[in-house]
Amino acid sequence: MLLERVSRLEENHEPLRFTEINNPLPAENEILVRVSVCGVCHTELDEIEGRTAPPRFPIVPGHQVVGTVAALGKNAGRFKLGDRVGIAWIFSACGTCKFCTSGSENLCADFKATGRDVNGGYAELLSVHEDFAYSLPDAFTDTEAAPLLCAGAIGYRSLRLSKIADGQNLGLTGFGASAHLVLKMARHLYPNVRIFVFARSEQERGFATELGAVWSGDTKATSPLKLDAIIDTTPAWIPIVEALKNLEPGGRLIINAIRKEEKDKEILLGLSYPNHLWLEKEIKTVANVARSDVSGFLRLAADMQIKPEVEEYSLQEANRALVELKAAKIRGAKVLRVR
Ligand SMILES: [Zn+2]
Ligand SMILES: [Zn+2]
Numbered sequence: 001m002l003l004e005r006v007s008r009l010e011e012n013h014e015p016l017r018f019t020e021i022n023n024p025l026p027a028e029n030e031i032l033v034r035v036s037v038c039g040v041c042h043t044e045l046d047e048i049e050g051r052t053a054p055p056r057f058p059i060v061p062g063h064q065v066v067g068t069v070a071a072l073g074k075n076a077g078r079f080k081l082g083d084r085v086g087i088a089w090i091f092s093a094c095g096t097c098k099f100c101t102s103g104s105e106n107l108c109a110d111f112k113a114t115g116r117d118v119n120g121g122y123a124e125l126l127s128v129h130e131d132f133a134y135s136l137p138d139a140f141t142d143t144e145a146a147p148l149l150c151a152g153a154i155g156y157r158s159l160r161l162s163k164i165a166d167g168q169n170l171g172l173t174g175f176g177a178s179a180h181l182v183l184k185m186a187r188h189l190y191p192n193v194r195i196f197v198f199a200r201s202e203q204e205r206g207f208a209t210e211l212g213a214v215w216s217g218d219t220k221a222t223s224p225l226k227l228d229a230i231i232d233t234t235p236a237w238i239p240i241v242e243a244l245k246n247l248e249p250g251g252r253l254i255i256n257a258i259r260k261e262e263k264d265k266e267i268l269l270g271l272s273y274p275n276h277l278w279l280e281k282e283i284k285t286v287a288n289v290a291r292s293d294v295s296g297f298l299r300l301a302a303d304m305q306i307k308p309e310v311e312e313y314s315l316q317e318a319n320r321a322l323v324e325l326k327a328a329k330i331r332g333a334k335v336l337r338v339r
Pocket of ligand 1: 041042043063089150
């Protein structure tokens with residue numbers, strides 16, 4: 001399924017074209033992967049609509065790829081033919097810059113994203129450097145493993161960056177798929193952490209309490225206790241300002257969003273230095289993922305026996321899956337079955 005230009009999904013319900021392209025050849029240290037399934041992610045909508053546009057066209061999207069090793073490039077020896085592997089958002093990084101050599105390869109200036117900068121998993125085959133592929137825990141079927149390769153890994157990174165410790169108070173503002181996973185991970189890793197959820201919809205607040213949040217309230221609510229860290233997963237600015245007022249001195253606001261919308265940005269003019277920033281409050285964003293986030297999360301997911309709710313489409317139905325994802329018609333992750 002090939003993306004050939006930027007367009008708006010409301011106007012163009014078929015942004016991807018089903019076609020035949022040449023088989024990729026594995027270069028040195030690469031493996032050729034025969035794709036079994038590929039997850040459908042919100043970031044594909046951002047690529048199609050130009051918010052994080054591919055630098056060149058055409059491109060095969062898809063960055064939650066599960067498949068088997070079909071051929072080995074020269075000097076590739078980490079996997080055997082037939083091994084099951086996963087591929088995530090991080091396709092490659094330079095390996096030599098100060099970020100790559102200090103465990104922050106997600107910040108490398110030469111970071112390449114699967115399915116945006118290079119061809120991804122909405123296809124039968126792709127080639128990837130063997131060091132950027134992951135063995136997958138046996139506990140998961142291909143379909144169950146695919147959605148774990150993105151939202152889970154980035155949620156895991158946001159939790160790490162929050163530096164939350166057991167016994168502390170953690171806030172989540174916005175309560176979509178990624179925040180659900182963060183709540184479950186936090187409760188598993190830190191049994192005495194108290195979780196506070198801020199969400200606009202009453203349904204989401206109810207769901208948060210069901211999953212073990214000790215309190216839930218509206219985005220603009222004041223939490224009953226000050227919080228040591230808050231993770232934001234919304235595309236808006238109001239939750240940023242509102243979250244800052246609920247932080248403890250020295251508390252951290254972690255923004256886990258690939259972009260923010262412009263429409264409520266003027267709310268920032270209401271920032272009060274004493275109420276929102278003073279006393280060493282910190283703000284940090286989460287960008288991309290490092291390989292350690294993907295492998296760390298996969299281990300944790302197997303340990304926690306996370307089973308994502310998955311809806312399957314055929315590869316040729318990718319356009320319909322994307323339109324339905326944008327309309328948020330059905331809860332649960334979407335996965336394309338390639339073979
Ligand atoms: Zn993704
Ligand atoms: Zn680098």
